[in-house]
Amino acid sequence: MIAEAASNLLRRPGPPEPVPHVDPPRASDPRFSAAVPHQARLVALYDQATFSEGPTWWPARDILVWSDIEGRRVLGWHPDGCVRVVIDATPFINGNTVDRDGNLIHCEHGNRRLSRTTPDGQYGPVVETYVGRRFNAPNDVVCAADGALWFTDPAYGLRQPKQGVLGESDLGHHSVYRFDPADGSLRRMADLGQPNGLAFAPDGRTLYVSDTSRTEGGDGHTIYAYPLRDDGGLDARRVFAEIEPGVPDGFRVDHRGWVWTSSEAGVQVFSAEGHRLGLIPTPQLCSNCCFGPGERRLFITATTHLYAIDLADG
Template structure:
């Protein structure tokens, strides 16, 4: 009998998990799996295989299984994805150093590719607020080499977080990161969580998740929310109770709103990102190195499209 995929650090974690649930590997064969996003109206999950220049689609069926097909190739080294308030796919592209939106007819609209006349570094992760504002991180991973994009020198003086307002105005709302990465809002959107994954290339750098107060598109009160003890923080999601689920080197770490680590989902490969999905949004899809995994929980993801 296999061991449990759960590590329980706090009794509260028991109310968030289904102890008998198993970790299912749904697909393997990626070079670096990233950016999962759930389409409940279509019953499918999209995610990126960055070095292979493709976006993959896992489609569920009535028996609970699924089939994997290619959604887009080449993908322009697509990384993180989300959906906007109209349900359209919003994508961070390393290759184009831009954020794009896929329209209903399949055409692609560029949302952001430069700031103050200079090209962005390589947009990485993206979320959309209830007011329609598009928030994205802009580290340099996609221009460090030709593996996840095209090697180039950065034009921006910092590695920041940006907000594209509904009126189309782009603002840099946070900076002074080694490598800003995953983003997530609390359910009420009054807190923005930002992962700094700079320890990927600077071993003694902090491996932490920061929290900022958010009001009307402005950030304040920056503070360390939690620290990852294995690997680095990357993609993150929040559940309906406000708990933060973060990627890590040994799996997915779950933190209470007060920053206490409640437990872990142990995964055989280093986790890059995750997304809640399924008909009841209580299935956690996990992109980890070469594979896509999924596990059922006793809590659902925070309400989104």
């Protein structure tokens, strides 16, 4: 069992800190200004992480959860402003999501598997192998409307000693998987150079997956769109967006179908058709983002920081 330490307080309750010397949101399309007002300003909710990633809102505890991969902790920001350790001494947890039962699902670089933390703190494995072989280092995960867990499995955790355990791939490929907790089935759905972030369109009929192989000398800095077939498989991919500068490490899709993606410059926003709408600059390298309840706030992970910016309704 891994549970939150009640005494492990990292930040006391209080208001967020302003972020000086950062540009305001920049619109490339009037629709962006309606969603992210020009007067909206980035604030810092926490600034003492080592490498922030994997943000997700956990309704069961009413907190924003994110991973400090290199610090080997999962942290929780509470609405009163305090930050506590949710899970300590993690096996290099990266991506997180919430399943249909309200559990927190983790991608573990160190143990090379998916794991689960229940709202009452019970912790254990979800899926550990494919065709009898260990995964590379599961990176990001999303829960589909039918309850299936889709996750990416690049090799970063095998190659970066601060973010995993050095080793060789048992599989020889970097893939996207679909795990169904209802029947225990596991399917290999697609292969990419280094699959990373992933998310579904609002209607569940398109899966977006990023390839970030540019970080290791490849050419991937791309978000691909995969239509879902009626049989549950994926049709041929198409390029949704190529990100400059940097790579689309992690991203989210809102109720309009807009894609909000990390990049070297901050959070870039694209329409459902792939048109660039605007940018929310961040002073540190942006790794990922997620929405709070009602999509009224965007939380952003970036190196040592957890940032937030308030959004307009609708």
